[in-house]
Amino acid sequence: MTPRQNRNRDRAGRGIPEATVARLPVYLRALHALQERGVATVSSEELASAAGVNSAKLRKDLSHLGSYGTRGVGYEVEYLVYQISRELGLTQDWAVAIIGVGNLGRALAGYGGFASRGFRVAGLLDADEALVGQEIAGRTVRHIDRLEDVIASGRVSIAVIATPAHAAQKVCDRVVAAGVTSVLNFAPVVLSVPEGVDVRKVDLSIELQILAFHEQRKAGGPGDRRLSGEGPPGPAQYVETVEAG
């Protein structure tokens, strides 16, 4: 991989760091909660706390959007929602196909957080004949043989793969061949895709492993003592608590 490619990996397009892009949805969620409570303006400290980051990071992130707030007042909630939504591309509709409707696919099909962010489930597909024709969250499950039809007729731009591991790469190849350039992968495999296709991988055990790391630290486990030569750390080292995303 060339240095230029590495830079592109860390910087999304015109210079918003990838890490900032990853936090924007978290800010957006906190802002929606404030809107629901009728809050019109919010300080960076308050918003940062609600999003589980520190306020300096929040201010820096928002400055990438050209949003600086007003001293002594903070950010206007409604305008900031608009700015972030626009930046993320959520002011338009995205059609999503979910491939694999086991428990996880069903959970995703009924997930309220998709529709409210502009993601519309345009298709549910499975290879299991017993599931084909079933209604899940208001949509009929189609056979995987219809994948290309569903993508074309539903103008699907994002494919969500929730199949078993062994089926995921083949499904991925088919959605990419059908013109899809964004894939959200829940299957426990790393997918290969051609240049120009974005894959985000969700591994439900990764967050648990990160918790295990901290849990071990709290217990003064081997990882902590081995290299540092210090005793078990005091609780003050673990004040960091709410991590978003």
Place this chain on the structure above:
Amino acid sequence: MTPRQNRNRDRAGRGIPEATVARLPVYLRALHALQERGVATVSSEELASAAGVNSAKLRKDLSHLGSYGTRGVGYEVEYLVYQISRELGLTQDWAVAIIGVGNLGRALAGYGGFASRGFRVAGLLDADEALVGQEIAGRTVRHIDRLEDVIASGRVSIAVIATPAHAAQKVCDRVVAAGVTSVLNFAPVVLSVPEGVDVRKVDLSIELQILAFHEQRKAGGPGDRRLSGEGPPGPAQYVETVEAG
């Protein structure tokens, strides 16, 4: 939040950056795949590619574990698996309780990736009387009233909250009062916890929002042109593809 707290947020314990901790499970998954294929040693480039990061970042991450590989040979797969597992605390068993057994809770209860990483589901709980007594993935669903019993008798150290949003904070307060100090939250709310408790939040729509951002960029959407004054970017800006976690 004080600057000291901020530092603790970004550095986990004795100096492994949080971002590195978050990538260790991704490396581990790639290493397990290599083991299954009978591969004994791996170059940093190969492992980095399998994990979807660049090799310089991988080498730096592994150096925090005191693992530097051998020039011209690379890393010994089995030993690296041991080192990362030990660092993450996966060489011991972790008992997990899943609270809320809707589609998502069921998907989690049956998720193969938990058991293989040392996470043992010690309890499934729900407030719905109709679900209590059902067998899911080999475990019987218990009533939420039994939460404290299940935590104590199962020696649960990590609680997975997969309830609806409105129920999540109350459940969280109860697990914390019962002595749990690590919470994995799938409910669409930010949970408040006392100092010393770690919460990791999984929002299934966040990765979709990040994909939407890139999808919009690829289409030359408003976010891209507005501040830069440039035309739509060429495909070379999007070679970054496989993102893990």
